[in-house]
Amino acid sequence: MKHNATSYVILGLLSIEPGHSGYDMRKAVQGSIGYFWGESYGQIYPALKLLTGEGLIARSGTGSNGRKRRQGYVLTEAGRRCLREWLAVPFHDEPPRNEFLLKLFFAREAAPGAAAAHLRDFEERNLRMLDALKKIEASVPADKPPNPHQPYWLLTLGFGKALTTAALAWGESARAELAAAEPSTAPSARVPKKRAARKTASSRKHRGGKH
Amino acid sequence: MKHNATSYVILGLLSIEPGHSGYDMRKAVQGSIGYFWGESYGQIYPALKLLTGEGLIARSGTGSNGRKRRQGYVLTEAGRRCLREWLAVPFHDEPPRNEFLLKLFFAREAAPGAAAAHLRDFEERNLRMLDALKKIEASVPADKPPNPHQPYWLLTLGFGKALTTAALAWGESARAELAAAEPSTAPSARVPKKRAARKTASSRKHRGGKH
DNA sequence: TGGGTCATGTAATAGGTTACATGATTGC
DNA sequence: GCAATCATGTAACCTATTACATGACCCA
Known part of the structure; x- marks a missing residue:
C-alpha cells in the first residue's frame, strides 16, 4: 500500500x-x-x-x-x-523552490535597493525563526526518567538552529557585498533608513508556527 | 493579473x-x-x-x-x-517539508542504526551538492565587460555553499551525538562498515541538477 | 445569550509531476 | 538507415491549501 x-x-x-x-x-x-x-x-x-x-x-x-x-x-x-x-527507507529530497533566492538571482532587473530590501526581510524572518526555535528548545527538557525521543528531537532542533544561524551569517556578508556592488541611492550610506511596515499580513494567515 | x-x-x-x-x-x-x-x-x-x-x-x-x-x-x-x-514585492516562504528531519524526529521508533544511516545519506547528498555548486561557480566568471548579473548570481551561489557547508558541519556533530545516545550494534565502532549501494535510482528520474 | 475556541469535515481550486505522443534534426 | 537528442505539447493524476459549513462546549 x-x-x-x-x-x-x-x-x-x-x-x-x-x-x-x-x-x-x-x-x-x-x-x-x-x-x-x-x-x-x-x-x-x-x-x-x-x-x-x-x-x-x-x-x-x-x-x-x-x-x-x-x-x-x-x-x-x-x-x-x-x-x-x-x-x-531512504528519504526523498523535496523539490527545491526558494522564492527569496529567485528574486535575488533576477535582482539586476529590479529597482535599485530591492535586493537589499529582500535581504533585510530575509534576515528579519530568520531572526524570528531563531527565536521560535529557542522557545521550543526551552520547552523540551526536564524529564526525570529521560524521554527516549529527546535525543532525536534535539538533533532536529539543532539542525534548525545551525541552518538559521548560517543563513543569518550569510545575510550579513551578502549585505556588505551588495553595498559594494550597488552604489544604491546614497553611495556612502549602506541602506535607506525609512523602511518600516512591510506588508506581511496576507501571507501569514494559514500554517502557523514557522517564522 | x-x-x-x-x-x-x-x-x-x-x-x-x-x-x-x-x-x-x-x-x-x-x-x-x-x-x-x-x-x-x-x-x-x-x-x-x-x-x-x-x-x-x-x-x-x-x-x-x-x-x-x-x-x-x-x-x-x-x-x-x-x-x-x-x-x-516581498517573497513568500515556501511551506517547509523536510522528510529527512521528519524521519530523524521519529527515529526512536526505527530499527537501531536507521538514524545513523539517514545521517550518512544526508551528508553524502550534501557533498554532491557542494561539488555541483563549485562546478557552477567555476563556469560563471570570466567576462571582459563584467556581466551585470554576476554579483547577484554569486550571492545566490554563496548562499548555497554556506547552507550546504553548515549542513555538513551539523551532520558531523550530529553523528557524534547519535553515537553517544545510541549504543548501536557495536558499542565502540561508530557505524556499521558495509553500507554500499543504497537504492537511489527511482527517485532521480526527473528534475535534474540538484544533489 | 453570546463570543471564543474546540473540533470535524468537505468542496473548490491551485499547483505541479509524470507519462505519453509526436516529430525534426544531427551524427555516425 | 538508425539512434540519440532536440523540441513541443497534452492528459491523467496527485498533493495540498483555502474557504466554507457545522455544531458542541466553556465561561462570564
Whole structure:
C-alpha cells in the first residue's frame, strides 16, 4: 500500500502520544516540527479516515472521556510496522523552490535597493525563526526518567538552529557585498533608513508556527 | 493579473537571455538555479502560451533561423514591467517539508542504526551538492565587460555553499551525538562498515541538477 | 445569550509531476 | 538507415491549501 507523507506523520505522532485527535495532531505539528513540516486539516482528516480503514490506526477513548465530541486514535500493530518500514527507507529530497533566492538571482532587473530590501526581510524572518526555535528548545527538557525521543528531537532542533544561524551569517556578508556592488541611492550610506511596515499580513494567515 | 512562479521564472530568464525557447529555459533552470528551483515542461509550455496571450512575451526569430522547429521568445515592455513589479514585492516562504528531519524526529521508533544511516545519506547528498555548486561557480566568471548579473548570481551561489557547508558541519556533530545516545550494534565502532549501494535510482528520474 | 475556541469535515481550486505522443534534426 | 537528442505539447493524476459549513462546549 502507498501512503503520502501526511499518513506517516500521523503514525509517527501516535507512536509518541497515543490518543491524539486530528485537532491535536495539527497543533502538535505546528508546535514541535512546524519549522520543518506543515500539515493542514484538509490533509489530516482524510488521512485519518484512510488509515482507520486500512487498520493501521484505530479509534480510541471516544469523546465520553473528559471532553465530548472528539475522536482520539491509537496505533495498531500493523500501523507500527508500517511506520518502521517507512523509517527504514531512504528519504526523498523535496523539490527545491526558494522564492527569496529567485528574486535575488533576477535582482539586476529590479529597482535599485530591492535586493537589499529582500535581504533585510530575509534576515528579519530568520531572526524570528531563531527565536521560535529557542522557545521550543526551552520547552523540551526536564524529564526525570529521560524521554527516549529527546535525543532525536534535539538533533532536529539543532539542525534548525545551525541552518538559521548560517543563513543569518550569510545575510550579513551578502549585505556588505551588495553595498559594494550597488552604489544604491546614497553611495556612502549602506541602506535607506525609512523602511518600516512591510506588508506581511496576507501571507501569514494559514500554517502557523514557522517564522 | 495573477501569475504563478513559473511565469516569473520565464520573464526573468528572458530578461537575461532574450530568444530562449521553452526547451532552453528548462535547461537553463537546471544548470544555473537548479539548486534552489525546479521547473518541468508541464509547467513551462502552458505558461509560455499564457504569457504570449497576455502580451508579456512575444515569439521571436522562429525556427527558420539556424535550427528548425524551435520557438524563441523575447520580453515585451509590458513583460519587463510585470517582472519588475514582482521583484519589488516581498517573497513568500515556501511551506517547509523536510522528510529527512521528519524521519530523524521519529527515529526512536526505527530499527537501531536507521538514524545513523539517514545521517550518512544526508551528508553524502550534501557533498554532491557542494561539488555541483563549485562546478557552477567555476563556469560563471570570466567576462571582459563584467556581466551585470554576476554579483547577484554569486550571492545566490554563496548562499548555497554556506547552507550546504553548515549542513555538513551539523551532520558531523550530529553523528557524534547519535553515537553517544545510541549504543548501536557495536558499542565502540561508530557505524556499521558495509553500507554500499543504497537504492537511489527511482527517485532521480526527473528534475535534474540538484544533489 | 453570546463570543471564543474546540473540533470535524468537505468542496473548490491551485499547483505541479509524470507519462505519453509526436516529430525534426544531427551524427555516425 | 538508425539512434540519440532536440523540441513541443497534452492528459491523467496527485498533493495540498483555502474557504466554507457545522455544531458542541466553556465561561462570564
